[in-house]
Amino acid sequence: MSTKKFVKDSFLVTVLGICSRILGWIRDNYLLEFIGTGAFSDAFSLSVKIPTSFRKAFSEGAINSALLPKIRDFEEKNAYKRLHILIINTFMIFSFLLFVFYFGEQFFEDWFLSKVAPGFNLEQKAYYGLFVQTTSFTSFIYFCYSILGSLLQSRGFFFWPSISVILFNFCLICLIKFSLIFNVSVVKIVFFYFFATIIMLLSTMIPSVIYDLFQEDKSIKIKIASFLFGFIFLFIFVSFYIKFLLFIGFYCVYLFFANQNSFFSKQSLGDLRSLFYFFAPIFLIAILTQINDVISMRFASLFGVxxxxxxxxxxxxxxxxxxxxxxxxxxxxxxxxxxxxxxxxxxxxxxxxxxxxxxxxxxxxxxxxxxxxxxxxxxxxxxxxxxxxxxxxxxxxxxxxxxxxxxxxxxxxxxxxxxxxxxxxxxxxxxxxxxxxxxxxxxxxxxxxxxxxxxxxxxxxxxxxxxxxxxxxxxxxx
Known part of the structure; x- marks a missing residue:
């Protein structure tokens, strides 16, 4: 029975995966027509590569591999509150690291480009600087998506994490096609990309609230989701220094909330420690895979525009x-x-x-x-x-x-x-x-x-x- 169920679920997700790749193929062709293969394309590809690498590391590797066994253990013990605390603490720690990377990349952009793409000329660097302010932040959105996708998969809801990628590609195709018809500036592509990632996140966040994955009051999760989306939209449209202040404020709210709800108890910290002992080597594997891709891009940049x-x-x-x-x-x-x-x-x-x-x-x-x-x-x-x-x-x-x-x-x-x-x-x-x-x-x-x-x-x-x-x-x- 289990083997039949596995084949059935695999078939469903495979069909959705194929649809996603076909849409991705159409998206790439429209993107090729929209931005070409020159300096603009190289800069956009690199600016998107970093958050995409985080997405692959999280959603296709480390987060799923580390969280799924832990979720199974907590569900067998009916310890949903402990699971809730573990998820939130994990989310906040890694989002903190992603934000540090985001601000570090902004401050040390020239040094970063000299290491990752030494063959970039001044035009490519200028385009990269324009794109990266928006694309880097999508690493945070991808991480939210990965956490929610793991929770849905642990309950057997394989449909929603798969359909979310289809929605991402479909949304991007529609926006690029609209731009080709109405001659919209190619610079707008970065905002299209950001909007599509938001749609992808929504397609996993809404089902996670509906299916009551934490077995708790839905109103609490709706408030958390609303706060998170308000933060994302506000963050992306303000200046760099206001972003930094928002970042500090975001974590002050978390620390206050965590202190009020015993998120730092001995048991909670023990759960977090055991997760990270298992997570660290898996994350290292995922990151090394993505680093290899970045290295190949670095050497490819030496061969010209x-x-x-x-x-x-x-x-x-x-x-x-x-x-x-x-x-x-x-x-x-x-x-x-x-x-x-x-x-x-x-x-x-x-x-x-x-x-x-x-x-x-x-x-x-x-x-x-x-x-x-x-x-x-x-x-x-x-x-x-x-x-x-x-x-x-x-x-x-x-x-x-x-x-x-x-x-x-x-x-x-x-x-x-x-x-x-x-x-x-x-x-x-x-x-x-x-x-x-x-x-x-x-x-x-x-x-x-x-x-x-x-x-x-x-x-x-x-x-x-x-x-x-x-x-x-x-x-x-x-």
């Missing part, structure tokens, strides 16, 4: 098979936690998921090799120049080679997380990042070609895969 965009666009083609697989991971992790003590069911789910990942990725890899140019032209509506198509063909083939290993590594990480063994994946990810940087420098030194940005990614993905496979069999996980 538009190179960063070409690397990102080539990587985007891999989103279609990922649309089939990531939703399975989301439902699988929830079910593996639920049946962690039933070894037979757990192993059946693991083997089914491994077979599914292998078939999808292998089929897509063959398709990319046989019909590379056709795929690029279809996905980008023939809006890529002949010169760029030649470069992208090689990049897409390289990315497709790494795809089976990349997604199997994600799957193996999940198996280790379920077994509460988070240190091993953290060490593997750290070694992978070190190896990645080392190989990147070697490839670029000996072959100054844009494909040298992707070669290290391919090598590291497959080395990590074989390492995970050996360890998984050694620990009898399969």
């Amino acid at each position: 538009g190179s960063m965009t070409l690397v990102l666009r080539s990587g985007k083609i891999m989103q279609l098979p990922i649309a089939f697989i990531i939703p399975v991971f989301i439902t699988l992790f929830s079910y593996l936690n639920k049946f962690s003590k039933d070894k037979k069911t757990s192993k059946t789910l693991k083997r089914l998921s491994m077979l599914f990942v292998f078939l999808i990725t292998f089929a897509f890899m063959l398709t990319c090799f046989l019909f590379t140019e056709g795929i690029i032209k279809i996905i980008f509506f023939n809006k890529v120049s002949a010169k760029d198509v030649v470069i992208m063909k090689k990049l897409v083939k390289l990315y497709s080679i790494s795809l089976p290993a990349l997604l199997m590594n994600r799957l193996f990480q999940m198996f280790f997380f379920v077994e509460k063994s988070v240190i091993i994946p953290a060490i593997i990810s750290l070694n992978n990042s070190i190896c990645y940087v080392f190989l990147m420098k070697i490839f670029i030194f000996y072959s100054f070609d844009l494909s040298s940005v992707v070669y290290p990614f391919v090598f590291c993905s497959w080395i990590t895969f074989f390492l995970y496979l050996i360890l998984a069999y050694k620990k009898e996980m399969l």
